[in-house]
Each structure stands twice: as C-alpha cells, then as structure tokens.
Amino acid sequence: MTTVVQDWDPFSAAPDGDQASVQDAMRRTCPVAYSNALGWSLFRHRDVMRALAKPAVFSNAVSAHLSVPNGMDPPQHTDYRRVIESYFSADRMAAIEPRCRLIAQEVVASLPDNGEVDVMNSFADEFALRSQCAFLNWPVDLHRPLRDWVRKNHAATRSRNRDAMAAVAFEFDQHIRAVLDDRRKGGLNADDVASELLRERVNGRGLTDEEIVSILRNWTVGELATMSACIGILIAFLANHSDVQARLRADTSLLPRAIDEILRIDSPYLTSRRVTKCPVRIGKRAIDAGQRITIMWASANRDETTFEDPQDFRLDRDPALNLLYGAGIHVCPGAPLARLELRVLMEELLASIEIAPSAHNHPIRAVYPTGGFSACPVHVHRLGSP
Template sequence: MAHDDVNYDPFDYALHDDPYQVYRRLRDEAPVFHNARFDFWALSRYDDCLAAVRNFGLFSSAQGTTLEPLKAQLPVLINADPPVHTRMRHLIAGLFTPAKVAVLEDNVRTLARTLLAPHRDAGRIDIITDFAAKLPMAIICRLLGFPSADEDKLRDWTDTVVHRDEGVFEMPDEGMHATIALFGYFDEDMKRRAGEPPRDDIIAALMAAEAAGELTHEEVLGYIFILSIAGNETTTKLIGNMVFQLHRHPDQLALLRADPALLPSAIEETMRFDGPTQMMARTTTREVELHGRTIPAGAKVALLFTCANRDERKYEHAEMYDIRRNPRDHLGFGGGLHACLGAALARLEAKVAMEELLAMMGDFAVDEAGLQRMHSPQVRGFTHVPVTFTA
C-alpha cells in the first residue's frame, strides 16, 4: 500500500539536516518507494538493501551509482559488474588489506599530530576544515605519490564532484569541470612518471598493470579518480559525524574515555548510526516484485544504506547511539561485490584521528550554530564543525 504523503527527495536540502524521520516512515509505510518527480525507486529496509547489493545480476552498477544519468561513461570500478569488475578489483584489492594498511599507522599519526599542533593551545578548532578534511587527502596523496603542495587543489576538485545544487537532478557544470580537471591532472602525472625511475606507490602498480595489458589507460585513470574521491570525502565526514555524535551523547563519550578499547566499536556504531554514505544507486535488469509493488526493468533504485542501518527489524533500539554495540554487519561501507575497498584504511584513519583528538581535547563542545552541512544525495556530513575545548 503506497502512502501518498511519504516523500523522499534526496535533492531537498531540508532533508539533509535530518532525514531520519522520513527514513523511518519509508521503512514502515513505503519500503518500496517511487519518486515520480525524478523517476527513481528507493529501498529502505536492511534485508532488502542487503539482498540488492548481493544480487548484481538483478541490481546492476553498470549505469552508475548515482540517481542521475551518467554524463560520461567512465571505466571505473564502482560502475562495473562482473566479469569486468572482478578483473579490475582483483588487481588492486591486495593493496588495501588490513595488514597492508596497518603499516601506515605511524604515518597517519604523525600527520594527525602535525595538523593538530597549531590548535592545541587555542582551545578551538574546526574539526573539518582544520583537520578532518586535510588528513585523508594527505594520506591518499602519499599513497598515490602526489606532491603535498597539490592536496588543497585536489581536495577542492573532489569536493566539487560530489556537491549537488538544491532541487537539481544532475551533476552541476562545476562538477563536470572538476571531473575533467582531475582526469587531466592524473594523466599529466602519469606522463611525467614515464621519464622517471619507477616509484613504489599505487599509481606505479596501476601503470605496471597497464604496461602488462591488464588494464587500459582509461581504466587506470578511472581507478585513480575513485580512490581520490572515496579516500577523501567519506573519511572526512565520518570523523566530523563522530565528533558531533559524541558531543550529542555525553554518556557515550564518558564510556569511551573510561574504556578507550571501545573506539573501534564506536567507529562501527557511528558508521551505522550516522554514516557518511547515505545511498548508492543501482539499475534493475528486469522487473522486481517486492512488498506488493513492481519495480520496472531499467529503473534506477536508491539503496538507502543509512536508513537500512536504523532498521528496527535488524538492530534492537536501532535509533539509539550505543558505542558498545559493535555492529560489524552494518551497510555503512556498502556490501556485496562493491563493499568499500578502502574500509580498512578508513577505519585506521578514523581510529588514529579520534585518538589524537580525544588526547588533545578535554571537555569539548560543538558550536551548533556554526555547523554547516555539505549537500549531496549520497554523502552525509558537515563542511564545518567548530569546537571549543579545554586542553
């Protein structure tokens, strides 16, 4: 039964402030929702989203993971189904295992301390602009071998790619220009390397795969594009969301201070409760019958991961933030074949970032009047999280 007054519009800025009441109504009243204005469907319950990410034959990624049509068909991992996806992912998956990522911890910690040093005595910091926006980009630039002088420029471009204008269905022109700028930058970097001794970084590994005929040049560029965006945006937002939730839930902060071993569990709970990846889209390859409704073949379907993560059918007291929960099966990193390749790196960066922040800040408070959100149908998080703290 469709409820005409339930509306989910991911391009509405008002929804970005607090989507959770709308999400609850979707789960309870319209688990298969159709948005007639933009002609897409949405799944909101945990079991339905999990089944969809596991069934790539029915819910395909080949038409992109955004609701709007692809402006250009880029050969990127995230927009591929098997067998192309299998080949591309196999080449790089080994670079992001927890063991490979663990050796970066000292690097991440040194960078975190360097970024925090100017703010230690100030008693105030913008968690995003002063710290969380800089740390992941610095790490991904190290992994890709880009000069640190280019970090700000690359971060601006990647932010522009994911931004959406209010009520507008497709990527703004600025986003397209930023995409072209990124591809141009990556191409120039690879041309420069051709005349240098080989380095030991991810791009060198991808170039070797291209030379061996395992990847096309376009696929290599697509890889670097996804790594630079995914490695920047979501980790930044995770750190900001976590500081905000600990500010809002002082009882949970007290638990974490009393038992720092809870930090990995607290990160998982933040990913579940207020994760940065709101939604990923798929396209149906044939008709789907679900909850008494028929989704047609060739339809765009939004999989609402953050909504599914608050499904009471899956988690007890799902609308409560409880850092002792340790929900390792949440959909904050997606699932199935497209489960986030960089999850181990994101977990490491978030862990080190929070350890260093909590070590620097005694009592702290978010200045809620100064909070600013980013606007994207897919990514949820802040662009500004001003905090005052005692040393």
C-alpha cells in the first residue's frame, strides 16, 4: 500500500466552526485530499457524483456494525431498500401531514409573542422529536426517554468521546429492543412502525431484531439530528434575509424549492463514507483498493463549476443537481418525510411569526461532523401582536 502524506486535518481546520469556508478552500486547492481522520475526501460535485453512481467501485459497506440498508451494497441493499421505501409512500405522507401540521402549530404557538429565543434548544428539537414519533406512531410515553437519549447523544457527539458515544448507542439499542419485546407480548396487530417492521419479510423470512434496531436507529438517531439541524439553518437564513422571508410568506408555494435551496447553501449533513473495492484514479490522485472515501456534501453542493454563484439564493437551479438528499441507489429514502415536515413547519411559522437576528447573541456552529448550529438565537415577533 502506498504511504500518503496528510493534506489537511478536518478537525482543526475550521475557525469558529465555519466548515463551509474550509471546504470551499479545499475544493479549489486540493479537491481530492487525504487525511488520517477521513481517508480520501472528495470535495468536487463531479467526483461525488461519480462515487454515488458506481456502487460496484465505491462500496457502502463501511461500518463494523449492521446498517440497514445504508451500509449495504446490491443485491443485498436492493431487497431491504424495497421494504424501507414503502414507509415513505405518497399515501403515507398524505396520512401523516395533518398530525405533522398540528405539531407544527403547537410548537409555533409556544414561541413568545415578542422576544428572543434559541430555536435549537426547544423549538427545533421539540418539533423534530414529536413529528418523528408521530411518523413512528409511538405513544407520548415514549417521547421522554427518546428526548433524554437525544440529549445524551448530542453531548457525546460534541465531546467526540468514542466510549461515551458507544455507551449511548448501546442504551438506544436496548430501548428499541424493549419496544419490540413489548409489541410481541401485546400481539403484532398494532399499527405503529415497530409492529409493522416485525411483520415484514425479506427473502422469505422475517426481519431480525438486529435489523429492525438498525432501521429504527437510522429513523431516529439520524433523522432527529438532521431535522433539528435543518430547522436551525432555515430559521437562521430567514432571520438574516428579510426579503426572502417576505417573499415566502407572500407565496408559500415557493417553499419546497426554497427549503432545498437554503439547505444546499448551508448543509445540515456534512459527510458520508464509502470504501474503494478496487484501485481507482480520481483527478490526479491514485487510490488503492480498500481505502476510505469521505463524501463532502457541503462542498459538493457549493461547487462553482456546477452552481453559478453558489452562495446566492436562487430558485431557478436544476433540482437534480442538489445533493441535499444524496443521489443514486442510496438517495435518502426518508426525503419525502423530511420535505413534508420542513414545508409544514415553515408554512405554520411564516403564517404567524416574523423572524429577525438576535440583538444580543450570535449563532454558534455545531461541532464537526454535525452541520447547522448548536445554538441559534433569533428575535421573534408574532404578527398582529404589539
């Protein structure tokens, strides 16, 4: 194996947590870069698209732990993906929208009529948790342990303590296994997602508990953190772009495109992994088989060669180029739910709240590898109030 000199250190390169500017600089100066922490990082849109389009070369089987279906390659991935996609059908999204809207109305109503609020600590996390539990059709008594677990997970992630992260992951797995045991004892006719998964069949057999835990981990661990990050990014952007805020309030039909565009500019999801199954050349770099590849989503979505004036908010861009939810066979299956939740929340928020930057506090960026903000203070004013 060829010895490679480190091109950058992703954990120390970002002043004030500004990942975007660091990735922009890397894309322009060293678009295929090696680091001890991430292996080979791909910063350009075209290189990322190549990796996404060739799973036979860039494998998703990168984790020592079972990951269904994200950490699988075809044909195994195809069988599980077929099961997963049915949970995000148009009919299911239509059925969940009224519940999602009610949750949005309640969290918007909890905002002060006129004052400052950190939207991450209550508003964003609360909506993410409650809307995801509504999708899973879990009762209210499951909200509290999941909320406590999410807070522990955030703290472990911020500390970068692998032992703490492993302990939190084990706690979550045990919690889900207890849910599955409870569903078995009560019969499998319940209509929550855990019970449905217990009835699923793959290749003529039922899913194992380990497989179901993996699926539900993706739908909670990943989705809760990403949804919360998305909400913070959207609110911070609207607070600092009053013209866009007014435009979207006047015409909410623009929201789907606008949300995707804002989250292209400021990505909630920074990286994902692949591993090379054979030697490959990317740009001027020769990469051996078995090498870790890190896809830099935020950089690819700000690539000047793909997006003209990439930092500008524009609604005329080609949506097929936006990698917010990925591309190829591993495109995010939960994208329909995420888009529904964000659209409904923004509709309800803009209908009754004006958002402005905080006069006293600045947003604080989340710690890598998490995108968005750990704190996002803004000033809110309820329309029609003094």
